[in-house]
Amino acid sequence: MSIKHALLGLLADGPLHGYELKAAYETELAPRSALNYGQVYPTLDRLERDDLVAHQVVTQADRPDKKVFALTRKGREELRRWLTEPGPPEAAHRNETYMKLVLAERTRTLPPRAVVAAERRAGLARLHELTRTRARLAREPGSRRAALLLELAALRQEAFLKWLDRCEETFAKEET
Amino acid sequence: MSIKHALLGLLADGPLHGYELKAAYETELAPRSALNYGQVYPTLDRLERDDLVAHQVVTQADRPDKKVFALTRKGREELRRWLTEPGPPEAAHRNETYMKLVLAERTRTLPPRAVVAAERRAGLARLHELTRTRARLAREPGSRRAALLLELAALRQEAFLKWLDRCEETFAKEET
DNA sequence: GGTGCCATGTAACGCGTTACATGATTAT
DNA sequence: ATAATCATGTAACGCGTTACATGGCACC
Numbered sequence: 204m205s206i207k208h209a210l211l212g213l214l215a216d217g218p219l220h221g222y223e224l225k226a227a228y229e230t231e232l233a234p235r236s237a238l239n240y241g242q243v244y245p246t247l248d249r250l251e252r253d254d255l256v257a258h259q260v261v262t263q264a265d266r267p268d269k270k271v272f273a274l275t276r277k278g279r280e281e282l283r284r285w286l287t288e289p290g291p292p293e294a295a296h297r298n299e300t301y302m303k304l305v306l307a308e309r310t311r312t313l314p315p316r317a318v319v320a321a322e323r324r325a326g327l328a329r330l331h332e333l334t335r336t337r338a339r340l341a342r343e344p345g346s347r348r349a350a351l352l353l354e355l356a357a358l359r360q361e362a363f364l365k366w367l368d369r370c371e372e373t374f375a376k377e378e379t
Numbered sequence: 380m381s382i383k384h385a386l387l388g389l390l391a392d393g394p395l396h397g398y399e400l401k402a403a404y405e406t407e408l409a410p411r412s413a414l415n416y417g418q419v420y421p422t423l424d425r426l427e428r429d430d431l432v433a434h435q436v437v438t439q440a441d442r443p444d445k446k447v448f449a450l451t452r453k454g455r456e457e458l459r460r461w462l463t464e465p466g467p468p469e470a471a472h473r474n475e476t477y478m479k480l481v482l483a484e485r486t487r488t489l490p491p492r493a494v495v496a497a498e499r500r501a502g503l504a505r506l507h508e509l510t511r512t513r514a515r516l517a518r519e520p521g522s523r524r525a526a527l528l529l530e531l532a533a534l535r536q537e538a539f540l541k542w543l544d545r546c547e548e549t550f551a552k553e554e555t
Numbered sequence: 556g557g558t559g560c561c562a563t564g565t566a567a568c569g570c571g572t573t574a575c576a577t578g579a580t581t582a583t
Numbered sequence: 584a585t586a587a588t589c590a591t592g593t594a595a596c597g598c599g600t601t602a603c604a605t606g607g608c609a610c611c
Contacts, residue, residue, distance in 0.1 A: 396590080396591095397590075397591075397592090398588095398589065398590055398591080416590095416591080416592070416593095417592085417593080417594090420591075420592060420593090421592095421593095439590095442589060442590070443589070443590045443591065444590080444591085445589090445590060445591080446590095446591085
């Protein structure tokens with residue numbers, strides 16, 4: 204999930220420069236997150252190299268010069284393609300907790316139960332934190348959208364906790 | 380989620396070389412996945428640089444030489460630390476679908492509903508695929524563990540589909 | 556006089572992917 | 584013959600992170 208397409212999307216309504224892109228990204232697309240410049244400018248370079256955006260230097264008397272980026276035809280096509288296609292499936296394997304469980308048992312470093320317990324503690328704490336934040340957000344107007352982000356996080360956290368129960372059963376059953 | 384700790388874990392029961400580590404990882408820790416060498420060897424290099432593993436070259440008459448890696452004291456400590464601590468929280472922001480919805484509306488490229496529809500179609504297909512694979516797996520003996528991986532994937536996919544319903548409501552409400 | 560905003564970047568590192576490269580033995 | 588397995592790597596690229604570096608203006 205790169206920021207590449209996000210930048211293309213933000214440029215669709217009109218040219219912007221790096222600084223504005225960063226700000227727009229942080230307020231509109233990923234509220235309460237920080238994007239670093241070390242990512243913005245190299246990404247814009249790659250987009251330009253691939254002919255998805257083009258820039259013009261705007262000289263300003265009172266402020267530093269700025270590079271204003273605009274979508275190319277190809278960039279607009281790529282944006283449309285991205286918006287239309289569903290996102291890639293997440294890899295089912297590469298499950299860090301599963302690895303911990305298997306390794307805890309194999310190496311007899313600690314019982315799998317202990318791993319489940321630690322993850323459950325942390326998971327519950329995160330779920331409560333998400334709920335609290337959501338409640339706080341609900342009192343602000345025009346926050347329905349941002350609340351959606353917290354909702355997915357909470358739903359996923361719940362799924363993870365449910366899964367931990369299954370793990371505990373499965374690993375307990377084969378402990379003999 | 381790097382493979383670093385996974386390799387440490389696999390070495391806890393005794394020294395192994397790169398090739399064996401790759402095989403063990405693929406069969407035990409991430410069934411049905413492929414790990415590439417371009418990742419195994421550089422990771423081992425870094426682990427050795429950080430004094431978490433150490434290697435010995437074993438000359439073989441009939442086969443190519445191999446480098447056998449073993450945990451150091453520091454490596455064993457790091458493994459224990461990793462097994463004991465809960466995994467890092469996943470970033471709540473950085474939600475690609477959310478970005479698509481906001482951008483679809485903002486740029487009037489297509490209605491947010493269309494984005495939801497595409498994601499839902501793909502999401503349902505993936506959920507069915509997961510269910511099918513799980514059913515197939517259930518007929519094999521000793522597959523309870525591997526089935527856990529599919530279960531988490533399915534639970535998360537369900538959470539995502541539930542969330543899409545919320546998105547549709549929220550974006551429809553503000554469409555006026 | 557300091558803080559924060561405007562505006563640009565670079566450098567070093569970690570981790571992941573794909574593809575390239577080499578060469579022996581063993582099983583079909 | 585040829586395919587698979589054993590065994591080692593390198594190179595190039597993408598993308599993410601943190602930290603470093605520069606400099607002017609506005610406001611308190």
